[in-house]
Structure formats: structure tokens, C-alpha cells
Amino acid sequence: MAKASRPALTNNEIRRLVLLYFHDRNKNATSSMGKKGSAVKIRNVKAELKAQHGLTQQEVQSNLTYLLSQGWVEEKSVEKQVRAKGGTVIPSVTNYYQITAIGIDKIEGPGEFTMPKFHGIKIEATGQNIITVGDGNQINAQFSELGEALAELREAITKSEEPEANKMSLVADIDTIQSQLAKPQPNRKIVAAAWEAVKGAASIHGCVALVEKLTGLIARLIS
Numbered sequence: 001m002a003k004a005s006r007p008a009l010t011n012n013e014i015r016r017l018v019l020l021y022f023h024d025r026n027k028n029a030t031s032s033m034g035k036k037g038s039a040v041k042i043r044n045v046k047a048e049l050k051a052q053h054g055l056t057q058q059e060v061q062s063n064l065t066y067l068l069s070q071g072w073v074e075e076k077s078v079e080k081q082v083r084a085k086g087g088t089v090i091p092s093v094t095n096y097y098q099i100t101a102i103g104i105d106k107i108e109g110p111g112e113f114t115m116p117k118f119h120g121i122k123i124e125a126t127g128q129n130i131i132t133v134g135d136g137n138q139i140n141a142q143f144s145e146l147g148e149a150l151a152e153l154r155e156a157i158t159k160s161e162e163p164e165a166n167k168m169s170l171v172a173d174i175d176t177i178q179s180q181l182a183k184p185q186p187n188r189k190i191v192a193a194a195w196e197a198v199k200g201a202a203s204i205h206g207c208v209a210l211v212e213k214l215t216g217l218i219a220r221l222i223s
Contacts, residue, residue, distance in 0.1 A: 009055075014063045016168050017053050019072055022099035023107045026084075036109035039076055039096035064097065072103035092147040106175070107168055109154065127155070147181050150174050153201060153210045158205045173197045177218075188222040195222075 009017075020038075027036035045064070049055040067073040076096045081089050140146040153173045157167055176194040181187035195218050202211040 008014065011063055011066070013056060013058050013165075013169070015067060016041050016165055017055065017173070018045075018049065018063055019067060019103055020107065020164055020168055021049055021052070022073055022097070023104060026104070033078070033096055037096075039098040041094065041096060045097060055080060067103070068097075072106060073097055073102055074100050106172065106199050109158070109171065109175075117167075139178060140184060142184075143181040143186075143221070146214070146221065147178060149210065149217060150178055153198070153207060153214060156207050156210060157201055157204060159205065162204055168203050170198060186221065191218065192222045 025040060026038040029036060031037045033039045042064075045056045046055075046060045049060050050057075064073065067076060074097070074119070076098065076172075078094050078096065080094070082092050083089050086134045154171055157170050157174075159168070162170075173194040177191050180191050195214075199211055199215065201207045
């Protein structure tokens with residue numbers, strides 16, 4: 001019997017699965033490297049993601065390159081010296097990959113130890129009133145009601161029994177909206193596009209009322 005083919009995934013969906021893989025590996029690690037380490041060799045990354053999600057080597061490699069360039073994942077090189085039979089010392093380098101702090105925050109949300117988003121920028125010089133909402137995001141005070149409502153929805157989603165990949169996808173889009181709320185004039189197209197995905201959270205138990213409340217707040221922002 002022929003094996004059923006895996007549904008096609010977008011690059012964003014693959015990136016979420018890859019980042020979640022590194023997050024879970026770090027969460028369950030008992031050492032920095034090795035079989036149960038937070039840092040892992042590329043061949044193991046590809047093999048485990050193929051086993052878990054049916055991802056091809058090309059899908060893993062191309063999207064890992066993107067995650068590396070954005071700082072969600074980092075590469076660590078370990079150099080060893082191998083002595084050949086003739087006595088020649090040959091350097092050997094092994095590359096390991098692991099999630100970064102901002103990669104962890106991308107999944108879990110900002111926490112007590114997260115570097116402030118505008119670290120190094122003199123907020124007072126911008127003339128804006130920036131506040132921190134419940135999920136740790138910093139936004140313009142004029143959007144406080146919307147920001148807090150998004151933070152409530154984010155918390156409800158993370159505590160739900162949804163598959164982790166679905167949670168991550170929704171939370172990433174909520175963070176996209178929160179990032180726009182730091183501006184005096186958010187990009188309406190970006191907010192509208194992200195909201196199209198976020199409002200799907202209405203199907204999650206306990207999120208219907210929050211999505212209904214946000215629908216009106218978002219409409220006022222993008223209209």
C-alpha cells in the first residue's frame with residue numbers, strides 16, 4: 001500500500017515546526033551538547049524532523065538558514081584536533097545548532113529577564129508614551145485597551161490544549177500586531193493580515209469572547 005503523502009506546508013509553517021523542535025530540545029536537555037543536549041548536529045536535526053513531521057532535508061536546511069539569519073537559532077562550532085598516522089595534526093570542526101533567547105521568547109513570550117524591546121533607545125526623546133502590557137510587549141499608550149486584550153488572548157491560547165505548533169503560529173501573529181502598536185500610526189495592512197490568522201482562535205475553548213472583543217477594537221484601528 002502506497003504511503004500517504006504529507007500535506008504541503010508553507011515556509012512559515014515549516015519554520016514554526018523547526019523552531020519548536022529546538023525549543024523542545026532545549027527544554028528537555030540534560031547537557032549542552034550530545035545525545036540529550038540543547039545543541040544538536042545538523043544530521044540529527046534533519047533526521048528527527050523527518051521522523052516527527054516528514055520534513056525533507058531541503059525544507060529543513062533552507063528554513064534553518066532563515067531562522068539563523070533572523071537570530072532565532074544560532075550555530076556553535078566546536079574544533080578538535082585529530083592526529084593522523086604520520087603525526088600530522090588535522091583540525092576538525094563540528095557545527096551544532098540551538099535556539100537563542102529571542103527564539104525562546106518567540107514561543108513563550110517575553111518574561112522577567114527579557115531585554116526590553118527598545119533597549120538603548122531613549123523613549124522620552126520620541127515624545128511617545130510607551131507602556132508594557134500583560135504579555136511583556138511594549139506599546140503606545142493610546143492602544144492600551146487593544147494591547148491588553150491581545151495579551152489576554154495570548155495567555156488563553158498558550159494555556160489551551162491546542163497543538164503546540166498551532167499555539168506558536170497564533171502567538172507569532174499576535175506579537176506581530178503588538179509590535180505595530182508600538183508605533184503612533186501602526187501599519188494597517190500588517191495588522192489586518194495578522195488578524196486574519198489570529199481571529200481563527202475563536203474556535204479554541206475559552207477564546208470566543210476575547211476574539212469578539214478584539215474584532216471591534218481591531219476594526220477601529222484598521223478602518
